[in-house]
Each structure stands twice: as structure tokens, then as C-alpha cells.
Amino acid sequence: MALERLLKGFSDFHLGYYREHLDLFERLASEGQSPKILIVACADARVDPGILTQTVPGELFTVRNVAAMVPPAQFPPDARHHGTSAAIEFAVRGLGVEHVVVLGHALCGGIGALVDGRGSVYADYDYLSTWTSIAQDTRDLVVQELKGRSRDEVARAVEQAAVLNSVKNLMSFRWIAEKVEAGTLVLHAWWFNMTKGQLYAFNSATAVFDPVVGFTVEPTVGRGTALSSITPERFVAAIAGKKPAF
Numbered sequence: 001m002a003l004e005r006l007l008k009g010f011s012d013f014h015l016g017y018y019r020e021h022l023d024l025f026e027r028l029a030s031e032g033q034s035p036k037i038l039i040v041a042c043a044d045a046r047v048d049p050g051i052l053t054q055t056v057p058g059e060l061f062t063v064r065n066v067a068a069m070v071p072p073a074q075f076p077p078d079a080r081h082h083g084t085s086a087a088i089e090f091a092v093r094g095l096g097v098e099h100v101v102v103l104g105h106a107l108c109g110g111i112g113a114l115v116d117g118r119g120s121v122y123a124d125y126d127y128l129s130t131w132t133s134i135a136q137d138t139r140d141l142v143v144q145e146l147k148g149r150s151r152d153e154v155a156r157a158v159e160q161a162a163v164l165n166s167v168k169n170l171m172s173f174r175w176i177a178e179k180v181e182a183g184t185l186v187l188h189a190w191w192f193n194m195t196k197g198q199l200y201a202f203n204s205a206t207a208v209f210d211p212v213v214g215f216t217v218e219p220t221v222g223r224g225t226a227l228s229s230i231t232p233e234r235f236v237a238a239i240a241g242k243k244p245a246f
């Protein structure tokens with residue numbers, strides 16, 4: 001049934017959306033893609049960036065992985081298979097995107113596994129905990145600073161702090177840092193609250209994630225941004241003083 005649903009959906013797409021957007025698909029086929037935005041999102045089936053942003057084919061270059069994480073750059077590059085880094089490299093160096101958005105989300109299973117650690121039902125998986133350990137230090141910091149808070153509150157804080165950690169890691173790629181300093185690339189830390197359908201963006205002035213209102217948002221990192229202003233430490237310090245934190 002699940003696959004039937006998929007094929008029915010594709011048939012509907014072919015007869016409907018594809019035909020309605022034939023000019024667009026012909027142009028994309030002949031001219032190639034030239035998206036201005038790279039979005040790094042979670043593989044979670046509930047958080048589809050194209051649907052959330054109501055974009056059309058060709059507008060978003062998308063990387064989806066467990067918990068929307070960006071690993072730090074490996075320099076010099078090693079011979080392992082860096083899927084996320086390769087996709088980011090192609091978008092930034094090859095396509096010349098102007099924005100990179102890291103989009104975390106509420107109720108993230110990958111972050112939940114990271115928060116629960118050895119108590120997680122996924123703790124003995126082959127790859128999962130190694131991948132999410134990209135934000136291990138961030139997780140440990142939040143757990144320590146929010147001691148006594150509920151598990152859900154801690155998980156939400158880790159979800160948001162992990163987005164900042166990923167933005168920080170983006171800046172470890174030399175070709176990203178160079179473009180940011182040249183003013184041709186900006187980075188954004190966003191978080192989607194699926195229970196409210198609300199998008200949040202990191203506010204560098206207050207160091208917390210605020211609901212996005214209207215159609216403009218300040219970039220998290222642009223030319224001249226001090227990376228000390230976007231650290232997970234600063235975020236955690238800002239929310240640790242709030243009761244409740246969210």
C-alpha cells in the first residue's frame with residue numbers, strides 16, 4: 001500500500017504539477033540548476049524543506065541527514081566518504097549559492113538519541129551515535145547547564161544549540177569562510193517547531209531563537225560577524241537564565 005501511494009502520487013505529479021510547470025522543467029533541463037539557497041535539513045519524514053518553504057524545483061539545493069548536522073571540515077581532506085561535506089562543497093563552490101540555512105526541528109529523533117546517550121534505544125546502532133556525536137560537546141554543555149530541567153526542555157535546547165554548532169562548523173570550511181568574508185555568502189540558523197507550524201531564527205543580539213515574523217530575517221553569520229556571538233555556549237547561557245527556558 002505504501003508503494004502504491006507513492007506511484008499514485010507520481011502519476012498525479014506527472015499529470016498535474018509537471019504539466020502545469022512544463023516551462024520551468026524545460027528551462028531547468030536546458031539551462032541546469034542555479035539555486036541561490038542551500039538548506040541543510042533533517043531526514044525526518046515530517047520536515048520536508050520544499051513543502052515547508054513552498055518552493056518550486058530548482059530553488060533549493062537540499063542536504064538532508066540525521067539531525068540536520070554539518071560536520072567540521074577535515075583538513076587536509078581524508079579518503080573517507082563525506083556525503084554531507086561533498087554536497088555542501090558542490091552547492092557553495094560549484095553552484096555559488098548565496099545563503100546556507102541549517103534547519104533543525106522540534107521532536108528530532110536524532111537529537112533525542114544524542115540527548116539520551118547510552119539510554120537511547122538506538123545506542124547500539126552501527127552509525128547513528130558516531131554521526132550525532134558531531135554535537136556531543138554541545139549536548140554535554142546543555143545537559144550540564146540545564147540540570148534539573150525536563151528532558152523535553154533539554155532536548156529542545158540541544159536541537160537549537162546543535163544548529164548553532166553546525167553553523168560554526170560551516171565556517172571551518174575555508175571556501176565558506178572566504179565567501180562569507182567576501183560578502184557573497186551568509187549563513188542562517190533556523191529551527192522549525194512542528195507542533196505549532198512556526199519557524200524560528202537565531203537572534204544574534206539576544207542569543208536565543210525567535211519566531212520569524214514577516215519576510216526578512218537577519219543572517220546568523222555574515223561578513224564581519226564575530227563567531228563568539230553565535231557559539232552554543234552563548235545560547236545556553238542565555239536560555240539557562242530563563243525559567244522556563246522556553
Ligand SMILES: [Zn+2]
Nearest residue numbers: 042044108109
Ligand atoms: Zn530530526
